[in-house]
Amino acid sequence: MDDVTEPGFNRTGAQSSPLSVHSMQLYADERVPEEVSAPDEMPDGREIAAVRCDYAVEAERIGSVPMPGVLTSAFTAALSKLGARKPEVLVDKLGERLAFERIGVRLYQALIDKASALATQQRMPFSVDDLQRLRDDELAHMHVLASALDSLGADSTAQTPAAAVSALAISGLMQVLTDPRTTLVHCLEAMLIAELADNASWDLLISLTAEADQDQFLPQFHSARDSEKAHVRQIRGWLQTVVLGEAS
Amino acid sequence: MDLLENKGVPIDKQSLTWKDMAGKPISKLDDEAFTRVRIILMNALELDALRLSHVGARMNGELRQSLAEIRRVEQHQATAVNGLLSADHSPLETTIAYEQVAVEVTAAVAQREPDPYLAQVYRFGLLEDFDHLYRYSALLDRLEGKDSNNILQGHTDIAPGRPTVDGHRAPVDDLRLPYGRDANFLTKLHATLITAAECQTHDYYMTIGPMFADPVARQLYAEIASVEEQHMTQYGSLLDPRQSFLELWLLHEATEVYGYYSCARSESNPRIREMWERFCDYELGHLHHVCGLFRQYEKRDPAEVLARTLPAPLEFKSQRDFVRDVLAAEVDLRANGVDFVKLARESPVSREYRRRINADGSPSTRVATAYHWTSGTELNRSLKAA
Numbered sequence: 001m002d003d004v005t006e007p008g009f010n011r012t013g014a015q016s017s018p019l020s021v022h023s024m025q026l027y028a029d030e031r032v033p034e035e036v037s038a039p040d041e042m043p044d045g046r047e048i049a050a051v052r053c054d055y056a057v058e059a060e061r062i063g064s065v066p067m068p069g070v071l072t073s074a075f076t077a078a079l080s081k082l083g084a085r086k087p088e089v090l091v092d093k094l095g096e097r098l099a100f101e102r103i104g105v106r107l108y109q110a111l112i113d114k115a116s117a118l119a120t121q122q123r124m125p126f127s128v129d130d131l132q133r134l135r136d137d138e139l140a141h142m143h144v145l146a147s148a149l150d151s152l153g154a155d156s157t158a159q160t161p162a163a164a165v166s167a168l169a170i171s172g173l174m175q176v177l178t179d180p181r182t183t184l185v186h187c188l189e190a191m192l193i194a195e196l197a198d199n200a201s202w203d204l205l206i207s208l209t210a211e212a213d214q215d216q217f218l219p220q221f222h223s224a225r226d227s228e229k230a231h232v233r234q235i236r237g238w239l240q241t242v243v244l245g246e247a248s
Numbered sequence: 249m250d251l252l253e254n255k256g257v258p259i260d261k262q263s264l265t266w267k268d269m270a271g272k273p274i275s276k277l278d279d280e281a282f283t284r285v286r287i288i289l290m291n292a293l294e295l296d297a298l299r300l301s302h303v304g305a306r307m308n309g310e311l312r313q314s315l316a317e318i319r320r321v322e323q324h325q326a327t328a329v330n331g332l333l334s335a336d337h338s339p340l341e342t343t344i345a346y347e348q349v350a351v352e353v354t355a356a357v358a359q360r361e362p363d364p365y366l367a368q369v370y371r372f373g374l375l376e377d378f379d380h381l382y383r384y385s386a387l388l389d390r391l392e393g394k395d396s397n398n399i400l401q402g403h404t405d406i407a408p409g410r411p412t413v414d415g416h417r418a419p420v421d422d423l424r425l426p427y428g429r430d431a432n433f434l435t436k437l438h439a440t441l442i443t444a445a446e447c448q449t450h451d452y453y454m455t456i457g458p459m460f461a462d463p464v465a466r467q468l469y470a471e472i473a474s475v476e477e478q479h480m481t482q483y484g485s486l487l488d489p490r491q492s493f494l495e496l497w498l499l500h501e502a503t504e505v506y507g508y509y510s511c512a513r514s515e516s517n518p519r520i521r522e523m524w525e526r527f528c529d530y531e532l533g534h535l536h537h538v539c540g541l542f543r544q545y546e547k548r549d550p551a552e553v554l555a556r557t558l559p560a561p562l563e564f565k566s567q568r569d570f571v572r573d574v575l576a577a578e579v580d581l582r583a584n585g586v587d588f589v590k591l592a593r594e595s596p597v598s599r600e601y602r603r604r605i606n607a608d609g610s611p612s613t614r615v616a617t618a619y620h621w622t623s624g625t626e627l628n629r630s631l632k633a634a
Binding site: 058059060061062063064099102103104105106110139142143146156157158159160161164165167168171174175176178179180182 | 335
């Protein structure tokens, strides 16, 4: 497969069948439902919003944060300082980052597989070794987070609600990376989405950890965030190089 | 429960709204794994009821109206039941749950099955579904970075069974001997139940397999869907082909009553238990309608087909010890026609079939190469070792 963007016979637009589309538009215009939206409204309708609102009000939550029967002394001491604050928020977010870093390992592995396949066909602004280093960083971060959860007495193997939801959000990225038809550009764009979210989430986790007086984790968390910032720079730079190179 | 006395809810009083059908789902994280198992099993039975009903309607003009009326309610029941699975289950996580159903329910059935030949059939199929669970767990870990035990909740082991690569057989070696006319009522319920579960699993894999972008996943679903088709053939051939359509329909409705009754007896979530109880009453209504048709068209007493009372409820609990014992004793069994034989006596037709279908390699072997399930995913292993 050529890893390039090419012109061709894309059939999805109106211009590919202008007479048919003109006729379709006239027919649809004749049969407009009576409850059509006012011109100044978003056209998707009030009824959809009403259903979503009803369900959102009545819904039960995705799930709960598993808390240990007995928290470790480090955590209980901090809890006493936290007063009414909820330790489950920190555990939930630690679980989320752990799940994200773990899927990050698998995302980078998929990118490595793709890059290895394309390496013989095109010049790339990075080597497979570069990607392996990024993958290994994700693995190291995952272990930092698992250790943090374990040291708090929480269960690092549980899926927290935030972890479940972030897995849902990221599932499309894995589809992009593992599709044999996607190009390097598609894959780098997917990785950029993941890394940007990861960066922002590390910032938030660091703030939350500091708030919860869990300072023992902060040096490793700062180091992980710095490394994620470097990942964003690298991915962004590679993406720019590949896209501009292809366009020129 | 007295099946012939308890009339349930009349069909014209059975109705669900769209909101009933798209109701509140369970929590993937907080509800018990066996609540999910029950949902998947009952969805399977409802979908199989639709399958049977449509086939019956093609061949029985005089029954078409009754079939259409009951089918409409059952389609709505299926929608309501399947809608209980929350959308944060990825298709692959749901797959893990499907295989948990196949392992735990088949193991429960195998132990209570009164007919020794059918019990052997269930044990044979069980070891293949156990292996599917292992292969899909590897895919879940290596594609989505997730631990399948988040779904299994410690009830079901994750280890190789009879290797999927060896489970591909020629069609002639998937046929089994049917139960006879004088078969125990429970035998008939079991065969209907397990056939329905396997049909649903097959159809689910056929639907979601192509939704994966990853060719590794697409190949694995293609391979395991093919084995599920074999299982449909195997379990479907347990049903006595001399039974009339009305007899099959009657049995199916009785199996649905049995399923909902068993679910209601074991359900831990009160909201879901309410649904099991409501639908158990609906199924009793269907059963009694079909009893009337049976008397009218076959001039026979439904008691010839049904027992008056339901057997003890189906067990929804971990069958770990039984599964481990079966695996240790029977993993090397193979099929030769309708018989189960030692490895060396496996049918040469199946060996040849396997040689051809595995000619480009084995997806189930590739995806799980060196896979060693570890709590928290295999990436956790280096942490544990440290």
